[in-house]
Structure formats: C-alpha cells, structure tokens
Amino acid sequence: MKTITMKFGGTSVGSPEAIANVVNIVKVCREEGNRVIVVVSAMSGVTDQLLNSAKMAASGNKWGYLSTSEKLRDRHEDTLNLLVPPGSVREKTFSQIKSLLEEYVEICHAVSILGEETPRISDSIVAYGERLSSRIVAAALKAQSVEAAAFDAGDFIVTDDRFQSASPLWDETQARIDGKLVPSLVEGVTPVITGFIGATRTGTITTLGRGGSDYSGAIFAAGTNSDELVIWTDVDGVMTTDPRVDKRARVLPYVSYQEVGELAFYGAKVLHPKTVQPVLDKAIPIRVRNTFNPTYPGTLIGETGEPSETVIKAVTSIKKVSLLTVSGKGMIGVPGIAGRTFHATASAGASILMISQSSSEQSFCFLVTDGTADAVKESIEIQLASEIATRDIDRVDIRSDVVIITAVGAGMSGTPGVAGRVFSTMGNNRINVVAIAQGSSECSISFVVAEADLERAVIALHDLALESVPA
Ligand code: ADP
Ligand code: ASP
Ligand code: MG
Numbered sequence: 001m002k003t004i005t006m007k008f009g010g011t012s013v014g015s016p017e018a019i020a021n022v023v024n025i026v027k028v029c030r031e032e033g034n035r036v037i038v039v040v041s042a043m044s045g046v047t048d049q050l051l052n053s054a055k056m057a058a059s060g061n062k063w064g065y066l067s068t069s070e071k072l073r074d075r076h077e078d079t080l081n082l083l084v085p086p087g088s089v090r091e092k093t094f095s096q097i098k099s100l101l102e103e104y105v106e107i108c109h110a111v112s113i114l115g116e117e118t119p120r121i122s123d124s125i126v127a128y129g130e131r132l133s134s135r136i137v138a139a140a141l142k143a144q145s146v147e148a149a150a151f152d153a154g155d156f157i158v159t160d161d162r163f164q165s166a167s168p169l170w171d172e173t174q175a176r177i178d179g180k181l182v183p184s185l186v187e188g189v190t191p192v193i194t195g196f197i198g199a200t201r202t203g204t205i206t207t208l209g210r211g212g213s214d215y216s217g218a219i220f221a222a223g224t225n226s227d228e229l230v231i232w233t234d235v236d237g238v239m240t241t242d243p244r245v246d247k248r249a250r251v252l253p254y255v256s257y258q259e260v261g262e263l264a265f266y267g268a269k270v271l272h273p274k275t276v277q278p279v280l281d282k283a284i285p286i287r288v289r290n291t292f293n294p295t296y297p298g299t300l301i302g303e304t305g306e307p308s309e310t311v312i313k314a315v316t317s318i319k320k321v322s323l324l325t326v327s328g329k330g331m332i333g334v335p336g337i338a339g340r341t342f343h344a345t346a347s348a349g350a351s352i353l354m355i356s357q358s359s360s361e362q363s364f365c366f367l368v369t370d371g372t373a374d375a376v377k378e379s380i381e382i383q384l385a386s387e388i389a390t391r392d393i394d395r396v397d398i399r400s401d402v403v404i405i406t407a408v409g410a411g412m413s414g415t416p417g418v419a420g421r422v423f424s425t426m427g428n429n430r431i432n433v434v435a436i437a438q439g440s441s442e443c444s445i446s447f448v449v450a451e452a453d454l455e456r457a458v459i460a461l462h463d464l465a466l467e468s469v470p471a
Contacts, residue, residue: 002227003185004029007039007195007217011234012291013133014044016082021291022137023083023144025232026190030146035185037220038148038192040137041213042129043075047196050104054125057108058117065108069101076132083140093139097132104128119163123197123207127154130194130213138192148190153216154199156181156223159206166198166206168219173198177223185224193220214272218286222278229284231271232291237299238263238270240465241315245458248466251298252313256305259313259408260286262444266353266406267318276301305410305443311418313409315461317454321353322373322400323435326380327363330392337384337393338364344383348375354404354446356435365435367448373398402434403454406446407461413442421464422447429460 006029008022022038029036042050049068056064076097084090107125111117134150141148156176159166184191195213198206208215214231221229235243237251238260255263257276264273270288279286289298331337338357341364345352350372357364368376380396387393412418422445426433431453437446449457 001033001035003035003037003224004228004230005037005039005217005221005224005226006230006232007213008041008137008291009213009231009233010041010044010047012232013040013042013137016079018291019079019083019137019140021294022232023140023146025291025294026141026148027144027146030190035188036190037181037185037224037226038137038141038190039153039195039213039217039220040130040133040192041195043079043133046072046075046129046133047126047210050126050129051122053108054111054117054122057111057125058115060112060115062109062112065112066105069105069108072104072128072132073097073101076136080136080139083136084143089139089142093135096135100128100131100135120161120204123163124205126207127152127194127197127205130196134192134194141190141192146190147188148192149184151181151191151193152199153194153197154203154205156193157198157208157216157219158201159198159208161200161204161206163206165209166200167208168198169201172201173219174223177220181220182224208274209272211269211272212274214275215278218275218278221284222282225282226284229279229286231275231286231288233270233288234290234292235270236290236293236296237288238268238301238314240313241458241462242268242317245317245455246462248462250466251296253297254300254302255313256410256443257286257301257303258305259410259443260301262406262408263314263316266404266408266444266446267316268314311409311411311415312407312422312461312465314407315458315465316406316408317458318353318404318406319451319454320370321367321402321404322370322398323365323367323402323448324373324376324380325363325365325397325399326384326393327395327397328387328391328393329362330387330390331362334387334392337387340383341380342366344379345376348372348379350376354435354437354448356437356448367402367404370400373400399434401451402448403451404446404448405454405457405461406444407465408444409465410443412445419445422461425460425464426457429456431457431460 138150158172286301
C-alpha cells in the first residue's frame with residue numbers, strides 16, 4: 001500500500017467544479033489502494049482578501065472587514081451547497097464556517113480597537129482562508145462516501161515564532177505527525193489539512209510565507225514517509241517558462257530537485273522555493289499535475305540531473321527587485337567591506353537574491369526585494385560610515401527599475417559556451433545586461449536587465465530552451 005500526499009492550490013479549490021475534480025482525484029487514488037493525505041490552499045483570492053481586511057481593520061474600516069466576511073460567507077456557503085446535499089454533513093460544515101467567520105470578525109474588531117496590525121495578528125487572520133477551504137473539501141469528500149476529516153496544520157506543524165515566514169521545528173513536528181496524524185491514516189481516514197499554516201509550541205498560529213502550501217505538502221509527505229508528493233495546480237506541470245509571459249511554454253516531463261529549486265528561487269511561482277527541502281533526504285518524488293487535466297502525467301521531479309543537449313531547460317524572471325551598488329576607489333584591497341555590507345543587509349531583515357562583483361574591485365552589487373531596499377541602504381551607510389567619511393567608499397546606489405532573469409539547466413556547468421550563448425542572445429536582441437551573477441550554482445545563470453526589457457529577454461532565451469523540449 002502506498003501513501004500519497006496531495007496538495008491542491010488555490011485555483012484547484014477555487015470553485016465547486018474545481019473541488020469536484022479534487023474529490024474525483026482523491027477517490028480514484030484511494031480506490032487504487034493508496035492512503036491519501038490531502039493538503040489544501042485557501043480558495044483562490046481569499047488570502048489576498050484576508051490580508052487586505054486585516055489592513056482595513058487596523059485603519060478602523062469596520063465596513064471593509066465586515067463586507068469581506070459577508071463575501072467569504074456567501075462564497076463558502078454557496079460552494080458547500082453545490083457540493084454537499086442537505087443533511088448532517090452539510091449542517092455541521094455550515095456551522096463550522098459560521099463560527100470560523102465569527103471568530104475572524106472578533107479578531108478584526110480587536111485589531112480595529114487597537115489600531116494596529118502585527119505580523120502575529122496578520123497570521124491569525126490570514127489562516128482563516130485555509131481553515132475554511134479544508135472544511136469544505138473534507139465535507140465534499142464525505143458527501144462522495146470518502147472517509148475524510150479536516151485538520152488544522154497547527155496541530156502538527158510546530159514552528160518558531162517568525163510570523164509570516166515561520167520555520168518548522170522538525171523533531172516536534174515529526175512527533176506530532178506520528179502521534180496524531182498517522183493513526184487516523186492507518187484507520188483509513190483521508191486527512192484534509194490546511195496548507196500554509198503552523199503553530200508555535202504554545203499554540204499561536206503562524207504561516208510559512210506566501211505560496212507556502214507547497215511547502216506544507218512537502219512537510220507532510222516527508223513526515224509520513226509518503227511514496228510520492230503530488231502538487232496539483234492549474235497548469236500541466238513545470239514549464240519551460242511562465243506561460244503567462246510566453247504562450248509557447250511547454251511542459252518539462254522531468255526536472256531534478258536542484259533544477260526546480262533554482263527555478264523556484266528565481267521566480268517560477270509554480271512551486272514554493274522551500275518545497276524540495278523536506279523531501280530531498282528521503283528522495284520522495286514530486287509530481288506537478290493539473291487538477292483540470294488529471295489524465296496528463298505532468299512533471300516528475302527527482303534526484304538525478306539529466307544534462308540535456310541544449311542545456312537550457314527553463315527561463316524565469318523576478319520582478320520587484322532592487323540593485324544596490326557599493327562603489328569607491330578606496331575599496332581596493334580593503335578586506336571585509338563585502339562581509340560588513342552583507343552583515344548590514346541581514347540586520348535590515350533582507351535576504352540577498354544575487355551578488356555580482358566587478359573584477360576591478362571598485363564596486364560590487366547585489367539584489368534584494370524592492371520592499372527592503374531603502375532599509376538595506378540605510379543599514380549599509382551606518383555600517384560603512386567611517387569609510388564613507390574618508391571617501392574610501394563613494395556611495396551606495398539603489399536602482400529599482402531592474403529584473404533578474406535566470407536560465408536553468410543541469411548541464412550548464414560542464415558545457416563550455418553556455419554563458420556565451422546566453423549573453424550573445426541578449427546582445428543580438430540589443431538587451432543591455434546590467435550585472436551577471438558571480439559563482440552562481442552549477443545549474444543556473446542569472447543576470448540583471450532593465451525592467452522594460454523583461455519580456456524580450458525571457459522570450460529570446462526561451463527560444464534556446466524550446467530547442468531542447470519536444471513540442
Ligand atoms: P497554486 O495556486 O496551485 O499554488 P500558483 O498560482 O501558485 O498555483 O502557481 C501556478 C502558476 O505558476 C501557473 O498558473 C503559472 O502561471 C505560474 N508559473 C510561473 N512559472 C512557471 C513555470 N515555469 N511552469 C509552470 N507554471 C509557472
Ligand atoms: N493561500 C496561501 C497564499 O495564497 C498559501 C498558498 O496558497 O500556497 O499565499
Ligand atoms: Mg502556489
């Protein structure tokens with residue numbers, strides 16, 4: 001008997017029709033003799049609505065969050081009515097939805113009185129999205145005679161208290177999964193668990209970061225020693241590029257953990273960048289499949305790299321990034337400037353997406369997300385104040401009209417001339433390359449171009465990737 005963990009994203013649970021597909025997928029998998037664990041996102045759009053309502057509450061906009069609550073109630077109740085016939089399952093789920101939304105309104109009232117929204121409160125508010133959808137999916141399964149039960153992931157995933165981007169405490173999480181989740185699996189129940197959320201040791205709700213339900217799926221797959229993790233989404237698999245940027249994008253039948261890790265880190269929204277981490281050691285295969293095209297096999301993600309002839313497998317981009325440049329003639333040979341700069345960046349709470357240094361050592365640059373750039377600049381200027389005063393460092397510049405483009409493929413390191421091809425393609429298209437990543441990983445090349453060149457750069461590089469993937 002195999003154990004399969006399935007994660008369904010926001011669009012996959014976003015309508016009654018979509019949830020009906022989810023029910024079929026789970027049913028078929030159980031009928032094939034497997035144990036199934038289901039992890040769900042909030043219905044599409046709900047997470048954004050909830051985050052917005054927390055802001056409305058903090059600014060005293062009572063009408064705003066009450067109206068969100070009404071909209072959420074209507075959408076969830078209508079969905080339930082279409083999926084579950086009148087009777088005890090419907091009634092019970094109905095009252096669960098009602099009391100969850102009442103709790104949500106209570107918290108919003110408290111926020112509006114305090115006039116302040118903290119990351120901790122925001123996590124409690126945003127968690128209602130998954131808490132609502134999980135109840136509905138469990139009820140829809142029960143209505144089709146599948147033994148299912150809804151669970152809040154806070155019962156299992158114990159995290160630190162870095163609200164909005166919490167990390168699991170693995171040993172405690174494993175103990176909870178063994179003690180509380182596995183027994184119900186063994187009894188034949190299909191648990192329907194909220195993605196995205198966890199809880200601290202003391203039970204306060206945390207979240208794993210936007211798009212984090214994929215990560216939740218991987219945590220449960222690893223914790224239950226699943227034979228496979230299936231990420232059910234709204235496209236046919238991991239593609240050569242974002243199909244919204246270039247319609248010619250094709251599904252990749254196979255990618256390695258390392259390749260998909262690079263793709264996700266450098267902007268491919270299809271998987272959360274941390275998804276690979278929990279399943280890597282156990283070599284649990286991941287499949288990315290389309291809820292709306294369930295017979296299509298999708299993309300398999302596994303251990304081995306498969307260098308392909310043309311090497312570039314996929315192209316991604318990240319918007320909303322800023323390029324910070326630290327420059328000055330006095331930097332030559334002065335040890336520690338880079339180290340102190342990165343230390344200052346970390347203490348401003350930012351993480352670095354890419355680093356590049358010119359060989360002359362008169363400047364180096366790196367990229368952070370737009371939201372953190374000003375704080376990072378300020379922190380560096382404080383850290384390097386004495387070098388700035390003596391003019392050893394001229395300035396710290398921010399440029400925010402840029403994007404990062406990344407080409408991914410396992411064969412890159414061993415193939416001379418790949419970088420040459422990438423950059424001559426940019427040159428042929430008259431796209432100016434602002435910076436190139438130094439010491440990038442073996443299977444990706446990243447570089448920076450002006451935001452206005454994003455689409456042209458992706459499409460030009462994508463031409464190279466399409467050469468290797470059969471139509
Ligand atoms: P879910 O709600 O199922 O988690 P997401 O919206 O988070 O789905 O991720 C799926 C979306 O990722 C797709 O609809 C697609 O537009 C986008 N995407 C970006 N890059 C890629 C890529 N390389 N391959 C497939 N999808 C991609
Ligand atoms: N609902 C959360 C989000 O929209 C988590 C997820 O869907 O993965 O970010
Ligand atoms: Mg997602």
